[in-house]
Amino acid sequence: MSELVTTEFVLFLYAAYFGIEIAFAYDLLRIFRRVVGHNRLAMAFEDFLYWLWAGVKAFLMLYEYHNGHLRFYTILGVCTGIFLYTVSIGAFFVKYSAKLLNKTKSGAFRAAEKAGKRAEGVLEKPRRAAASKLYALKVLLGRKGRLFYRTVKKKLTVFRKMIKIILLKH
Secondary structure, three states: OOHHHHHHHHHHHHHHHHHHHHHHHHHHHHHHHHHOOOOHHHHHHHHHHHHHHHHHHHHHHHHHHHOOOOOHHHHHHHHHHHHHHHHHHHHHHHHHHHHHHHHHHHHHHHHHHHHHHHHHHHHHHHHHHHHHHHHHHHHHHOHHHHHHHHHHHHHHHHHHHHHHHHHHOO
């Protein structure tokens, strides 16, 4: 084979690799969307960033290897790479990776919920002890004590709720 044909074949293979790369990157985006809920605006923004990245990468490839000229075999190579990736492992990769990540995510949330409930149980006893001491202080101090008691009780309730939200949030 002549050197020109060999060079063009190598560039065709590089373009096919590029097609596999951008198809894989989009599959990663698809998996992310299946694991984390999205609205249409977020999806549009993600798509914009993806295509911006793919376009810049394609431009750089064409600029570096073809001096900016668009070659038919380059387009054919990219399409071949995308097709081969999609037909071979693309569909299975998205389906099973998303399932695995969703199971892992739900298991992690369940574990965090159990830990939060345990922490809430551990914090309950000191809270009750503090409340009884505050009540005794309120009785001792009279009217000003009631005002102080209400203020402290509100602060402790807010603190307890914040801890509960932090520990049980998912």
